[in-house]
Amino acid sequence: xxxxxxxxxxxxxxxxxxxxxxxxxxxxxxxxxxxxxxxxxxxxxxxxxxxxxxxxxxxxxxxxxxxxxxxxxxxxxxxxxxxxxxxxxxxxxxxxxxxxxxxxxxxxxxxxxxxxxxxxxxxxxxxxxxxxxxxxxxxxxxxxxxxxxxxxxxxxxxxxxxxxxxxxxxxxxxxxxxxxxxxxxxxxxxxxxxxxxxxxxxxxxxxxxxxxxxxxxxxxxxxxxxxxxxxxxxxxxxxxxxxxxxxxxxxxxxxxxxxxxxxxxxxxxxxxxxxxxxxxxxxxxxxxxxxxxxxxxxxxxxxxxxxxxxxxxxxxxxxxxxxxxxx
Amino acid sequence: xxxxxxxxxxxxxxxxxxxxxxxxxxxxxxxxxxxxxxxxxxxxxxxxxxxxxxxxxxxxxxxxxxxxxxxxxxxxxxxxxxxxxxxxxxxxxxxxxxxxxxxxxxxxxxxxxxxxxxxxxxxxxxxxxxxxxxxxxxxxxxxxxxxxxxxxxxxxxxxxxxxxxxxxxxxxxxxxxxxxxxxxxxxxxxxxxxxxxxxxxxxxxxxxxxxxxxxxxxxxxxxxxxxxxxxxxxxxxxxxxxxxxxxxxxxxxxxxxxxxxxxxxxxxxxxxxxxxxxxxxxxxxxxxxxxxxxxxxxxxxxxxxxxxxxxxxxxxxxxxxxx
Amino acid sequence: xxxxxxxxxxxxxxxxxxxxxxxxxxxxxxxxxxxxxxxxxxxxxxxxxxxxxxxxxxxxxxxxxxxxxxxxxxxxxxxxxxxxxxxxxxxxxxxxxxxxxxxxxxxxxxxxxxxxxxxxxxxxxxxxxxxxxxxxxxxxxxxxxxxxxxxxxxxxxxxxxxxxxxxxxxxxxxxxxxxxxxxxxxxxxxxxxxxxxxxxxxxxxxxxxxxxxxxxxxxxxxxxxxxxxxxxxxxxxxxxxxxxxxxxxxxxxxxxxxxxxxxxxxxxxxxxxxxxxxxxxxxxxxxxxxxxxxxxxxxxxxxxxx
Numbered sequence: 001x002x003x004x005x006x007x008x009x010x011x012x013x014x015x016x017x018x019x020x021x022x023x024x025x026x027x028x029x030x031x032x033x034x035x036x037x038x039x040x041x042x043x044x045x046x047x048x049x050x051x052x053x054x055x056x057x058x059x060x061x062x063x064x065x066x067x068x069x070x071x072x073x074x075x076x077x078x079x080x081x082x083x084x085x086x087x088x089x090x091x092x093x094x095x096x097x098x099x100x101x102x103x104x105x106x107x108x109x110x111x112x113x114x115x116x117x118x119x120x121x122x123x124x125x126x127x128x129x130x131x132x133x134x135x136x137x138x139x140x141x142x143x144x145x146x147x148x149x150x151x152x153x154x155x156x157x158x159x160x161x162x163x164x165x166x167x168x169x170x171x172x173x174x175x176x177x178x179x180x181x182x183x184x185x186x187x188x189x190x191x192x193x194x195x196x197x198x199x200x201x202x203x204x205x206x207x208x209x210x211x212x213x214x215x216x217x218x219x220x221x222x223x224x225x226x227x228x229x230x231x232x233x234x235x236x237x238x239x240x241x242x243x244x245x246x247x248x249x250x251x252x253x254x255x256x257x258x259x260x261x262x263x264x265x266x267x268x269x270x271x272x273x274x275x276x277x278x279x280x281x282x283x284x285x286x287x288x289x290x291x292x293x294x295x296x297x298x299x300x301x302x303x304x305x306x307x308x309x310x311x312x313x314x315x316x317x318x319x320x321x322x323x324x325x326x327x
Numbered sequence: 328x329x330x331x332x333x334x335x336x337x338x339x340x341x342x343x344x345x346x347x348x349x350x351x352x353x354x355x356x357x358x359x360x361x362x363x364x365x366x367x368x369x370x371x372x373x374x375x376x377x378x379x380x381x382x383x384x385x386x387x388x389x390x391x392x393x394x395x396x397x398x399x400x401x402x403x404x405x406x407x408x409x410x411x412x413x414x415x416x417x418x419x420x421x422x423x424x425x426x427x428x429x430x431x432x433x434x435x436x437x438x439x440x441x442x443x444x445x446x447x448x449x450x451x452x453x454x455x456x457x458x459x460x461x462x463x464x465x466x467x468x469x470x471x472x473x474x475x476x477x478x479x480x481x482x483x484x485x486x487x488x489x490x491x492x493x494x495x496x497x498x499x500x501x502x503x504x505x506x507x508x509x510x511x512x513x514x515x516x517x518x519x520x521x522x523x524x525x526x527x528x529x530x531x532x533x534x535x536x537x538x539x540x541x542x543x544x545x546x547x548x549x550x551x552x553x554x555x556x557x558x559x560x561x562x563x564x565x566x567x568x569x570x571x572x573x574x575x576x577x578x579x580x581x582x583x584x585x586x587x588x589x590x591x592x593x594x595x596x597x598x599x600x601x602x603x604x605x606x607x608x609x610x611x612x613x614x615x616x617x618x619x620x621x622x623x624x625x626x627x628x629x630x631x632x633x634x635x636x637x638x639x640x641x642x643x644x645x646x647x648x649x650x
Numbered sequence: 651x652x653x654x655x656x657x658x659x660x661x662x663x664x665x666x667x668x669x670x671x672x673x674x675x676x677x678x679x680x681x682x683x684x685x686x687x688x689x690x691x692x693x694x695x696x697x698x699x700x701x702x703x704x705x706x707x708x709x710x711x712x713x714x715x716x717x718x719x720x721x722x723x724x725x726x727x728x729x730x731x732x733x734x735x736x737x738x739x740x741x742x743x744x745x746x747x748x749x750x751x752x753x754x755x756x757x758x759x760x761x762x763x764x765x766x767x768x769x770x771x772x773x774x775x776x777x778x779x780x781x782x783x784x785x786x787x788x789x790x791x792x793x794x795x796x797x798x799x800x801x802x803x804x805x806x807x808x809x810x811x812x813x814x815x816x817x818x819x820x821x822x823x824x825x826x827x828x829x830x831x832x833x834x835x836x837x838x839x840x841x842x843x844x845x846x847x848x849x850x851x852x853x854x855x856x857x858x859x860x861x862x863x864x865x866x867x868x869x870x871x872x873x874x875x876x877x878x879x880x881x882x883x884x885x886x887x888x889x890x891x892x893x894x895x896x897x898x899x900x901x902x903x904x905x906x907x908x909x910x911x912x913x914x915x916x917x918x919x920x921x922x923x924x925x926x927x928x929x930x931x932x933x934x935x936x937x938x939x940x941x942x943x944x945x946x947x948x949x950x951x952x953x954x955x956x
Contacts, residue, residue, distance in 0.1 A: 100852045111868065
């Protein structure tokens with residue numbers, strides 16, 4: 001599958017968390033499977049969206065890609081080189097090429113550092129040879145490129161609103177000129193009128209810098225606007241993976257269909273409800289077979305026993321035994 | 328006559344050296360069985376408005392002026408004891424976090440029975456029967472079992488259903504719901520919102536839905552009030568607010584939604600941010616972010632005035648509407 | 651300049667300007683500190699100089715008493731004929747030095763351990779926290795009694811007298827580090843899960859740099875709050891040890907040893923030798939604790955939003 005265009009490839013990734021107070025022996029405790037055998041590839045220049053509800057493992061996937069979590073098994077390769085088992089030193093060049101934007105603008109900036117200290121730090125660390133004036137010039141250039149006022153530089157984070165902080169976070173990620181940016185729900189904590197501002201900044205950066213994005217979100221309307229390809233996750237597995245247009249034109253996985261129908265629409269229709277009963281199962285006790293069978297209107301006996309593999313159906317990949325019939 | 332009418336409500340918070348105006352001259356009316364959406368971003372004062380109707384505003388906040396007429400009485404003037412008889416009985420409240428309503432150390436059943444007996448003179452057995460009936464009404468499977476559960480044994484969506492059941496227990500005339508589904512997942516949100524809509528219709532309960540989500544409001548309510556920096560920006564029938572907004576802020580909010588823009592294109596954006604309450608600009612509070620602003624907007628606060636079936640607080644509403 | 655402006659605009663300064671109790675206790679505390687450290691300049695006598703002490707002056711009552719007073723001695727004299735005012739000033743200095751230094755040592759040990767424990771986690775964390783549990787289960791007094799007894803038995807009372815301050819600082823400093831370690835660890839755990847730490851990791855910064863530059867500065871508020879309590883506690887511990895005869899020797903008295911030395915005369919009528927230093931000790935501790943209470947209210951992490 002992998003060709004020269006593939007930037008990031010994730011193969012058979014699993015991540016489990018042990019829920020137990022760590023003790024001398026560390027044994028026992030329950031295991032949560034946050035990611036369950038996920039494989040996907042992100043091509044250069046894409047805005048790859050990962051969609052799902054809370055607890056589906058999308059943020060864990062992002063954090064694992066960035067090396068903030070170590071995978072339980074499976075591999076992550078960047079530009080053809082495996083990076084998940086690298087030590088800190090070997091990984092350093094990749095830290096510069098891959099950056100991240102976080103969800104909570106109120107926690108992602110160090111409250112005790114001025115904006116210029118925050119922005120200078122990654123640059124000085126990765127390019128210690130730069131002179132002070134070069135560093136300052138770069139900070140000003142990046143701040144202006146994301147539409148931030150350079151008078152902010154001497155101030156502290158608490159003086160800014162959520163949207164402004166998020167734009168500062170974006171500037172920090174862009175300081176080292178990365179080629180790949182992971183954005184973990186970057187707009188979900190923001191007000192409606194501010195979400196558009198931040199999305200625009202991210203799209204401008206994509207156009208100017210040829211960025212590749214891995215965009216994590218629960219909001220499908222943003223995906224439709226921002227993404228080029230999209231993977232839908234449910235309880236640690238990918239259920240459907242397709243080009244954005246293909247997916248929105250006709251979702252095949254029953255969960256994608258449910259998600260799409262749940263988006264509130266502004267076309268004057270009234271809220272309809274309760275076709276789907278049941279709750280999201282706990283990631284501690286994953287259901288056997290297809291993880292979605294408990295909520296699925298099409299579930300048959302085979303769904304309770306066999307795990308459906310991701311397979312090509314109608315121009316996309318779907319993990320459903322009955323993908324041919326659900327369209 | 329309207330069931331609940333708010334007239335020229337002013338709420339303020341004296342803080343240290345200055346007094347913050349959280350709500351400035353808000354008026355709206357809610358008829359029996361009507362569904363009203365209060366829309367605004369964080370800091371717009373929408374929750375303060377709801378809390379002050381129930382006299383639940385946190386100290387040192389207070390109602391500085393205005394009337395809240397419910398059933399012919401002014402809630403702003405009655406005693407705390409009389410207010411207790413109305414709150415949770417004739418007017419119920421649903422919060423964003425179900426754990427604000429539910430006590431973690433009591434079972435769902437205990438709390439429901441307690442709530443009923445506080446407002447009605449009935450036996451335990453009768454209260455239990457009613458409570459389980461309400462749990463069934465909010466589509467909670469195996470209601471008898473859930474009646475014995477503690478809140479932590481329920482999922483987030485299930486808890487919010489229990490809170491809705493409690494809100495409906497005393498057959499209220501009005502339910503005030505403050506961001507009831509914001510903390511929930513998209514699919515659960517759709518279920519809960521749909522459920523609330525059905526229940527309000529079936530029982531002819533008036534609903535005041537406070538939210539930042541225009542799309543949700545458009546699917547549930549009949550009327551909308553849009554707030555900005557503690558003042559009314561625009562008010563009118565839901566359909567017409569969504570399709571023909573006449574205030575530049577409402578217009579911007581709708582145009583900024585991704586689904587209103589061409590996929591992949593730059594989104595329409597309102598520049599700047601909502602002012603904080605201690606730093607509201609002179610004149611129209613929206614003028615620094617507004618494309619239509621001129622000298623008049625910088626100088627004079629626009630009063631809400633009728634335009635068609637809307638009430639709009641904008642000097643240039645006619646121009647905005649035709650833009 | 652920026653930081654000074656930020657400090658002057660801060661909530662802390664604003665609330666200090668409006669709180670009478672805080673201002674009063676701060677003024678009192680400051681007065682004690684200045685008076686104590688300026689003791690060689692302002693004290694009428696030098697209690698450490700045997701030439702200035704005359705046994706004939708012993709047990710002279712304070713000036714406001716009716717009989718047998720001496721205008722040279724405002725607070726009277728003790729059993730050895732030392733001027734009580736001067737002795738108290740010098741004693742307060744010793745008490746404060748021991749308090750500050752012991753707390754500095756506690757901070758050094760406790761903050762390092764808490765930072766490493768909280769940030770690294772795992773077995774290192776378990777090890778240090780069990781160590782803290784063990785340390786806490788031995789009371790400060792017990793540790794101090796054993797340590798100074800062992801020291802005196804090994805090196806003799808003579809040498810002990812010369813290094814008493816050092817020994818007390820070490821003992822109180824080591825006995826109380828778990829307070830800091832636990833507080834710092836708790837706030838490190840809270841800070842570590844915040845996204846700015848993740849951001850620093852994504853940049854690739856080494857662990858020690860994240861710990862010192864990012865996490866540590868954000869745990870300073872709780873350190874400041876418990877430091878007031880800890881200084882008060884250290885002074886009390888020192889006083890208690892000295893009172894038991896395990897602290898400062900009588901020829902270099904701290905407040906505690908002064909109280910102790912006067913204790914045997916309290917029933918023979920010379921109450922001032924004990925009562926006046928006790929009042930000074932109480933006032934000192936009270937001013938620190940009031941200040942600490944106020945600080946805790948202002949910096950309360952639950953009410954304090956960044």
